[in-house]
Amino acid sequence: MSAVQTTRAPEPVLSLAGKGESVGDRVFRYLLLTGLVVAIVFLVTLITFVILRGLPRLDSRIWQNMPTLRKPEMAGAQSAIMGTIWVVGTTALVSIPLGVAAAVYLEEFANPKRRVNRLIELNIQNLAAVPSIVYGILGLGIFVRGMGLGFTVLAAALTLTLLILPTVIIATREALRAVPQSIRHGSLALGATKLQTIMRQVLPAAIPGIATGQILALSRAIGEAAPLLLLGGLAFVTFNPDGLLSDYTVLPIQIYNWISNPKEEFRILASATIVVLLVILLAMNAFAIYLRNRFQKRI
C-alpha cells in the first residue's frame, strides 16, 4: 500500500460489504422517532381519555339544555355553544376587514425601505407572540371600563380581535405575496388603477390563502379562555346571548367552570363538552384545508 504506486489502475473490487448503519446513526434516528412518539402519544391519550370519560354525557342534552347546578343530569352547554358562536362570529366580522386592510396597506402601499414600516412589521410579529392574558387585561381596561361596554359579547369579540389580528395580518400578507408580480404589472400596463388592480386581480387571487389564515386564527380564538376570564365570561349563564350587548359565556369557560366543580357528574359533563369543542375546531380546520385545495385546483 505504498503511495508510490498511485499511477496503477485500481485492483478489481472483491467485496462491496460495508459496516452498515453505525451505532451513532441508529441512536440519532431513534431519538428523532422518540420526539414524534411522545407528541403523538400524549395527543392520543388526551383524546381517548376525554372521549371515554365524556361518553356517558355525549348526547343531545349538551346542546339542548342550559347549565344548572342542582340537577347535574339535566345540565347542558347550550348557552356556552351559542355564546361561542356569537363571540367568534363577531370576532370574524371585525377581524376580517381590519386584518385584510392592514395587510393590503403593508404589502401594496407601504415602502419597505422606510424605517417606520420596518418597525411596524417587526412589531406585528412580536404582537403575535404576546400572551393572551395580556390582551385580556387590555380589553378590560379599554373596552369593558374605558368604553363602558361592560361584560358583553362585543367587548369579548373586540378583545379576541386584537388577539388574532397579528396572525390574520401575517397570513394575509403571505397570501398577497404569493400573487405573482406579473399579474399586477399586466393589470397596470392595461391602464388599470392601483385600486382596480388590487380589487379585481390581487385580492381574488389571494382569497384561498386569506380564508385559510383567517379560519386558523379564529380556531385559536375559539379555544381561548384566559382573556375572557378577565372580561366577565366567568358568569354562570343560563340564557343565550340575544345581541352584542348581552351577557355571555363560552365553551372554554364553561368547561373550566365544570372541571372545578367537586361533583363527579360535572366533570364528566366537562369532558363531553371538550369533545364538542374539539369537533368544532376540527371542522373549522377541515374547512380551511378544503378551501385551500379547492381554490388551488382552480388556478
Add this chain to the structure above:
Amino acid sequence: MTETTSRVHLTTSAERLASFEPVLDVRSLHVFYDDFEAVRGVDATFGRRQITAMIGPSGCGKSTVLRCFNRMNDLVPGARVEGTLTYHGMDLYAPEVDPIEVRRRIGMVFQKPNPFPKSIYDNIAYGPRVNKMKLNELDDVVQQALEKAALWDEVKDQLDKSALALSGGQQQRLCIARCIAVQPEVILMDEPCASLDPLATAKIEDLMQELANDYTIIIVTHNMQQAARVSDRTAFFTAEVDEAGVRYGRLIEMDDTQKIFTNPADQRTEDYISGRFG
C-alpha cells in the same frame, strides 16, 4: 390565417419606411435606480406604424428605456428619469400627466406571458372594463381583439375556459389581444418570444407584420435574427463601464434595419451583429 380577418393589403417594410411620422421622441434620457445611473444619454425617435427593434447585450438598458415609455419604471422604488420623453410632442413625465392615461395609449406585452387567472373572455374584457370605455358591445370588442391577434379561430368555442389552460404561444397572443382591446396607439414588446418555441415565435412575428398596419410597435429582443426579420428600424444599445467600474447602458446607433445589419456606421455595432461579442 383566419377567414374572419379582413384581408387588406399588408404594408411592406419599404412602404412603412417611406414616410416617417414621429410618435415617441427621446432626448438625452438618463435613468437612475437610486444613485445608480443605469442608462446614460439616449436620443432616439420612433416612427408611427413602424416596427422598431431595440437590440444589444444584457445590461445595455434597452428594457429600461422601453419601460420609460409607459411609465412602468414608476413602479420600481427609487427609479428616476431625467431628460425628455415626448409622445406626439406631449411630455410623458410632466407633473399633470396621469400614468394610467399613458398606459392606455401605450400598451405593453411582457417577456413571460402573464394571463390573468380568469377566463379567456374576461382577460380580453379586463382592459375595456377597467378603463370604463364606452362600448356598445363588449362581445364584439373581445372578438375583434382576438381576431387581430390571430387567436380567434383557436379559442372561439372556449371563451369561458381558463386562460391558463392555453399553450405558451397562445397565452402570449392572448396578452397581445388583451393589449389591443384597450385600443392603444403604441405596443411595447419586451422580449415577447423569449419563452416561446420557434413555431410559436414565428406566429408572433407574422402577427407583428399585420399589426404594423395599425400600430406603432417597439420590440426589445435578444435575438438579432428576429430584429432583422421583423423590424423596419433598429436601435443598437451596448453596456459600457465608466471610470469607477460601473456598468451602464447607452445607445450606439439607430437606423433602418437593413443599414444596421449590412453597413453599420459604428464599429461596435458591426462587432455585435457579426457575433464578435455579446
